[in-house]
């Protein structure tokens with residue numbers, strides 16, 4: 303075990319005070335052999351440079367990350383330029399885009415430089431590509447949320463302007479149209495905020511459903527109140543076919559209404575004006591099997607496996623209609639939490655059918671009696 307000598311201690315006193323949370327009394331305690339092992343095993347690259355900026359030591363991770371076979375004696379700064387790096391943020395703590403030659407990919411490097419005595423420097427080089435990507439996705443997501451909020455808010459405020467200026471002179475029909483726009487915009491905002499909150503609680507593991515004997519017919523009628531203005535605006539008709547025995551299910555009524563609202567919103571949003579949307583419910587063993595079908599553009603086969611992933615949006619509709627890509631992932635969380643399953647059947651230009659199952663109320667009650 304080696305203690306730093308008294309001269310080092312005094313000279314680095316000021317340096318120690320500069321680092322937040324570090325005390326002057328925090329002396330280094332290390333075992334030479336273990337330290338060497340750690341230097342070799344570390345996944346972060348560590349380099350030491352002399353007063354002229356030349357590399358005097360480098361661990362294997364530094365060779366791997368920087369991809370240079372001859373690191374020693376090279377000038378650290380030049381090396382980063384040669385590696386194709388550009389500075390993103392210029393402080394002691396640099397984040398640089400860089401080419402990772404051994405893996406043949408672009409990535410992001412974080413370089414932290416700590417001055418040592420006599421002009422020497424210690425550089426830590428870390429691959430932070432994954433964190434940078436996460437940050438980029440977060441920023442992109444925030445932009446998308448803002449964009450999604452802007453449309454209904456703009457419609458709300460334009461309609462309210464009209465109310466203030468012309469409400470007294472408007473005909474009944476004009477007022478009805480205006481009220482329709484106000485309602486649709488408010489519903490869209492409500493839908494968006496509800497989906498965002500649910501996505502957050504699914505991610506946090508706090509998402510819950512309250513399953514109880516529920517009338518499917520009732521949830522459909524609650525859903526209609528929500529989606530009718532949207533269907534009307536696109537002159538789409540909704541046909542509901544509920545088979546005998548398919549009304550009583552074991553489900554969370556509010557959540558089931560939400561599943562229907564999400565699926566009908568998708569059908570209405572992505573299918574053309576004037577097309578029909580159908581909801582069918584039939585009994586199948588201990589379950590009620592529900593299908594929501596539209597005559598929209600369908601979904602390319604290679605994308606179908608990803609539809610239930612958060613934020614995924616198909617390339618063929620992304621430009622045409624707004625959305626955050628949350629609806630289907632929330633529907634799946636609800637259906638699974640209730641003990642059912644959900645799947646999609648779709649073919650380009652042939653429309654989309656979403657199938658899901660809900661446990662039948664009476665059947666399950668009978669099963670419970672037997673056991």
Ligand SMILES: Nc1ncnc2c1ncn2[C@@H]1O[C@H](COP(=O)(O)OP(=O)(O)OP(=O)(O)O)[C@@H](O)[C@H]1O
Pocket residue numbers: 497564568569572573596598599600601609614615616617619620624625626627628629630631654
């Ligand atoms: N009925 C449908 N017809 C065509 N494509 C669909 C249909 N339903 C879903 N999709 C595709 O699946 C993607 C994911 O749907 P989801 O409901 O999860 O998100 P969204 O509708 O884009 O946004 P959000 O529901 O969060 O407002 C959609 O972006 C769309 O590409």
Ligand SMILES: [Mg+2]
Pocket residue numbers: 564567568625628629630
């Ligand atoms: Mg949706």
